[in-house]
Amino acid sequence: MQHVLTLIAPPGGLPATLPARIHDALTPLGANAAAPDWLSEGEAVDLPFNGLAPEQAEAAARLALDGAAVDVIAQSSEGRRKKLLIADMDSTIVTSETLDELAAFAGLKDRVAEITRRSMNGEIDFATALRERVAMLKGLDVSALEETWKDVRLTPGAEALVRTMTANGAHCALASGGFTWFTGRVARWAGFTSHHANILEDDGQRLTGTVAEPIFDRDSKLATLKRLCAELRLTLADSLAVGDGANDLAMIGAAGLGVAYHAKPVVAASARVRVDHTDLRALLFAQGYRAAEFVA
Incomplete structure (x- = not known):
């Protein structure tokens, strides 16, 4: 099969009947699906298919799952x-976030974490945000690095x-x-x-x-x-x-x-x-x- 749709859930979160349900969702769209291949019982299964673009298959599977806690990945079978x-x-x-945790030893965790949040959301430039956060830690004893590492x-x-x-x-x-x-x-x-x-x-x-x-x-x-x-x-x-x-x-x-x-x-x-x-x-x-x- 040219493509494969992989369903992944927390252990025990994939019922044995789920592949058939997804198969039924793909077939009306023109997909030709092969038998499911379980990578881990109750946790991960491959559904090989042809006749449908991976993006279309993934969208159809998500719709059929109706918000269930299952990750869906559709891709080419070649070069996986x-x-x-x-x-x-x-x-x-x-x-x-190790920098945020390090900042806790300077009593600045909340201030630094807010800058980190905005940076990771793409709201502010990363390099500028990094320099700003590091500058706030000037004078902090290097022992704080070891203390931070203990909780990683x-x-x-x-x-x-x-x-x-x-x-x-x-x-x-x-x-x-x-x-x-x-x-x-x-x-x-x-x-x-x-x-x-x-x-x-x-x-x-x-x-x-x-x-x-x-x-x-x-x-x-x-x-x-x-x-x-x-x-x-x-x-x-x-x-x-x-x-x-x-x-x-x-x-x-x-x-x-x-x-x-x-x-x-x-x-x-x-x-x-x-x-x-x-x-x-x-x-x-x-x-x-x-x-x-x-x-x-």
Whole structure:
């Protein structure tokens, strides 16, 4: 079959009767659907089909689901397994916004978080917002970085996503508008091949309130995606990009599979693929991996 529609729900959230319901929604539109292929019983299923564009099939499936907590991804069957992953860190690979949490040690979390919110929604320029937030932290003891790190948590499914893809030969890159101080640690923890981010400056004891130039921003993420593809002799179609904020939109739009993950409204509205209900293992199911193939 030329295309595949993947339905993904929290474990146990996909009833065995659901594929037939979706099949019945696609058939009147001219789709020829094959038998369902369960990637994980009660959790993820592939519905191969012909005769309908992926966007049309996805829209019809969402309508049939009537608001159910199920993620829907329709795409070409060819080239599903990607050879490059490029992922945002804050609120994507980790559950928190590390800069906001760092600001808590200066008593500025709410003020900094509001600037972060506006930046991630695309309301203000990312680089300007980053410099403004970092300047507010001038004089903060560097020990606050370690204290912040203690509370960092990987997003459910993050390690499975990265380690499964690397075990299958993919290059996994962490690309963050945050700081290398955190990305280096997260990269080692989750199993990323490389990491790319901003450098937060200090004098050995306290933060200087500055970040090294040039700022690693939206354009830098896209440039990193393209550079890695060139270095690895891949096409953009071979890549998967995932993020939640406005500074991720360029790389999400350029990648072969670009995913808005529990994203801000501006990102969810613009991305071709959305994951709204499930964890990061959804990106493995989207590539056709079976749960039995996941690397813990």
